[in-house]
Amino acid sequence: GIQVEQSPPDLILQEGANSTLRCNFSDSVNNLQWFHQNPWGQLINLFYIPSGTKQNGRLSATTVATERYSLLYISSSQTTDSGVYFCAVVGGGTSYGKLTFGQGTILTVHP
Amino acid sequence: DTEVTQTPKHLVMGMTNKKSLKCEQHMGHRAMYWYKQKAKKPPELMFVYSYEKLSINESVPSRFSPECPNSSLLNLHLHALQPEDSALYLCASSQGKELAFPYNEQFFGPGTRLTVL
Numbered sequence: 289g290i291q292v293e294q295s296p297p298d299l300i301l302q303e304g305a306n307s308t309l310r311c312n313f314s315d316s317v318n319n320l321q322w323f324h325q326n327p328w329g330q331l332i333n334l335f336y337i338p339s340g341t342k343q344n345g346r347l348s349a350t351t352v353a354t355e356r357y358s359l360l361y362i363s364s365s366q367t368t369d370s371g372v373y374f375c376a377v378v379g380g381g382t383s384y385g386k387l388t389f390g391q392g393t394i395l396t397v398h399p
Numbered sequence: 400d401t402e403v404t405q406t407p408k409h410l411v412m413g414m415t416n417k418k419s420l421k422c423e424q425h426m427g428h429r430a431m432y433w434y435k436q437k438a439k440k441p442p443e444l445m446f447v448y449s450y451e452k453l454s455i456n457e458s459v460p461s462r463f464s465p466e467c468p469n470s471s472l473l474n475l476h477l478h479a480l481q482p483e484d485s486a487l488y489l490c491a492s493s494q495g496k497e498l499a500f501p502y503n504e505q506f507f508g509p510g511t512r513l514t515v516l
């Protein structure tokens with residue numbers, strides 16, 4: 289099946305700093321989503337971005353499908369940005385919507 | 400409204416108990432999913448329902464029994480679970496329109512945190 293690798297595994301920032309999270313995938317994808325999992329376990333949709341660039345406030349994401357990677361940018365980080373960030377994909381050969389998740393990036397933002 | 404609800408939030412059960420998890424969405428989605436997430440791990444797919452029919456069972460043990468009574472509801476019946484089944488159980492839904500199925504964005508509920516004693 290498709291492999292998804294995220295980096296870095298852990299990231300510690302001071303409030304106000306910028307960061308870039310990376311997601312590499314091993315095959316073509318039909319779907320790519322970025323999620324933020326809060327401390328209570330809720331997966332919050334950040335971006336649906338199988339290709340191209342999107343922005344939402346302080347967050348933006350870019351997926352270069354031909355090179356099999358996606359980037360999530362967080363600017364002016366806040367303590368509420370802390371949590372786990374997951375990249376998840378549906379592989380190109382899949383006939384149903386099985387999301388395969390990366391291992392996640394644990395982000396800690398200190399005041 | 401992009402909301403998926405799950406009940407209960409927390410569940411503690413013994414290995415001989417029978418319990419059920421419930422998931423509901425009112426977005427008109429026709430695909431619904433169960434994922435399981437162990438501590439410090441990513442979610443993993445268990446089941447996929449499309450148009451109320453089971454499409455995929457990811458080799459899940461029979462002590463987990465899914466049910467989709469209608470297009471808005473998804474249940475997960477639990478029986479004779481083991482302590483290693485303790486996890487966060489997440490429900491998701493997507494539009495699930497036939498040709499676009501793999502492309503659809505998935506929306507997750509808040510999860511049920513299950514502890515098996």
